[in-house]
Amino acid sequence: MTTRCKPTRRALLAGAAAFPLLTMLKWPASAAEFDLKYATGQDPSHPVNLRAQEALTRIREATSGRVDIKLFPANQLGSDTDLLTQVRNGSIEFFNLSSLILATLVPISGITSVGFAFKNYDEVWGAMDGPLGDHVRSEIAKTPIFTVSKIWDNGFRHVTSSTREIRGPADLKGFKLRVPPAPALTSLFKALDASPTPINFNEVYTSLQTKVVEGQENPLAIIATTRLYEVQKTCSLTAHVWDGYWVLGNKRAFAKLPADLQAIITRELDKSAGDQRADIAKLSDTLKADLKAKGITFIDVQQDDFRKALAGTNFYAEWKQKYGPTAWGLMEKVSGKLG
Numbered sequence: 001m002t003t004r005c006k007p008t009r010r011a012l013l014a015g016a017a018a019f020p021l022l023t024m025l026k027w028p029a030s031a032a033e034f035d036l037k038y039a040t041g042q043d044p045s046h047p048v049n050l051r052a053q054e055a056l057t058r059i060r061e062a063t064s065g066r067v068d069i070k071l072f073p074a075n076q077l078g079s080d081t082d083l084l085t086q087v088r089n090g091s092i093e094f095f096n097l098s099s100l101i102l103a104t105l106v107p108i109s110g111i112t113s114v115g116f117a118f119k120n121y122d123e124v125w126g127a128m129d130g131p132l133g134d135h136v137r138s139e140i141a142k143t144p145i146f147t148v149s150k151i152w153d154n155g156f157r158h159v160t161s162s163t164r165e166i167r168g169p170a171d172l173k174g175f176k177l178r179v180p181p182a183p184a185l186t187s188l189f190k191a192l193d194a195s196p197t198p199i200n201f202n203e204v205y206t207s208l209q210t211k212v213v214e215g216q217e218n219p220l221a222i223i224a225t226t227r228l229y230e231v232q233k234t235c236s237l238t239a240h241v242w243d244g245y246w247v248l249g250n251k252r253a254f255a256k257l258p259a260d261l262q263a264i265i266t267r268e269l270d271k272s273a274g275d276q277r278a279d280i281a282k283l284s285d286t287l288k289a290d291l292k293a294k295g296i297t298f299i300d301v302q303q304d305d306f307r308k309a310l311a312g313t314n315f316y317a318e319w320k321q322k323y324g325p326t327a328w329g330l331m332e333k334v335s336g337k338l339g
Contacts (some may be wrong), residue, residue, distance in 0.1 A: 005111045028159075032060075032068035034257060038094040039087075041080045041201055043225040047279035048096060048152055049073045055272035062264045067221040067257070069094065069265075078199040081181060083246075088144045094254045096245050098154055100182035108139045110184040111323050113241040115191075115315060116307040117335040118156075121281065124242050132330040140246070145162075148249040149269035155219030155338060156239035160228065163214045165299055166236040169193075169309035178204055178216040184319065190307070191315040205231060219243070220287040221280060229294045236299040238306065247273075270321065311339050 036054065042048050049071065056069045073225040077083060077092060080101050087095040090104075103110030111132070118124045127133065128151050137147050139222055159166050159177070166172060179185040181198040189196040199207050207213050208231040216228065217240065223229060254262060288298060310316070316339030322330045332338060 031283055033066040036069045036093040037072060038069050039077045039083050039092050040090050040096040041075045042073060044073045046221060046225045047276050050152060051272040051276040055268040056090045056270045059265055063261055067261055073204045080200050085147040087248050087250050088251050090250045093250050094324055095248045097248055099244050100244055102187060103182055106140050108136055108323060110177055110182060111331060113184040115188040115240055115310050115318055116303060117338060118242045123334050127334040135330055144251055145248045146251055148247045148253055149266055150273050152244040152273045153277045155221055155280050156242050157217045157219055158235055159215055159217045159238050160232040160235045161215035161234050165234050167299055167301060169306050176214045178207055178213040191310060191313040192249050221283055224287050224291060229291055234297045234299055236301050238301055
């Protein structure tokens with residue numbers, strides 16, 4: 001966070017010719033009082049970045065230029081694990097991170113990735129905008145970071161492949177599958193006899209291209225915006241877990257902002273979170289058509305077959321013990337009995 005010097009009188013006069021008077025009155029020619037960084041791992045065309053940029057623009061307007069938050073998408077400032085370290089130490093002020101990867105720091109965050117827990121979005125938002133989400137937020141807040149807004153939508157994750165077709169749980173046996181560095185996802189696919197390999201997202205395309213792994217699992221928006229369809233043939237609509245993005249803030253950096261500016265930042269990020277959720281919901285159908293046109297074959301699967309196979313393992317019992325009865329009970333109020 002920096003405070004810049006005021007420009008010279010000559011610079012102010014030169015700027016007057018370039019900007020309307022109204023703009024000058026609304027945003028003084030002096031630099032922003034607070035210059036902040038907001039990092040993401042997603043492609044610039046992904047809704048998470050489009051809506052974030054809208055929020056950042058509104059924040060600048062609503063604060064009369066006092067707060068200028070610059071967006072750094074597509075892992076420009078480092079891998080997801082690097083960025084998590086940076087937001088913890090304050091090198092960046094905000095970071096949009098998958099709850100799955102956040103679980104490496106805050107284990108309870110990974111509860112969204114309990115296999116086949118949520119069947120639809122009504123269940124997802126009932127949990128994450130309710131007591132379960134509050135519980136996760138409180139655990140995140142025990143670290144140097146906190147959640148700045150309500151959770152954004154990454155979507156339900158599906159399995160893609162360049163080799164075999166995944167139609168049922170038996171087809172996963174020995175399947176070399178890229179997963180993010182997220183313990184719960186690794187555990188899920190090991191329980192289903194696959195061969196999961198944790199790889200940071202900025203290395204996924206190359207890993208698929210060079211056949212280090214046969215497949216990967218991600219929401220459709222990620223598959224589309226990062227062109228994974230170029231190195232995959234099929235997409236099995238497993239919807240095995242739902243994943244969300246937490247907008248994480250560095251506590252010390254945020255505390256330096258006046259309360260009115262803090263409120264504006266949270267308000268505008270919350271608004272864009274709602275807009276982004278609607279974007280992902282609308283994209284579900286259109287993306288299928290787009291990806292089909294690009295050569296992806298979609299495979300419908302029976303989720304109950306996977307759920308039954310998982311229930312026959314110790315997966316649910318193991319994660320219930322790790323997450324504890326309080327969090328597990330909050331989830332089962334929405335998902336129903338698991339295991």
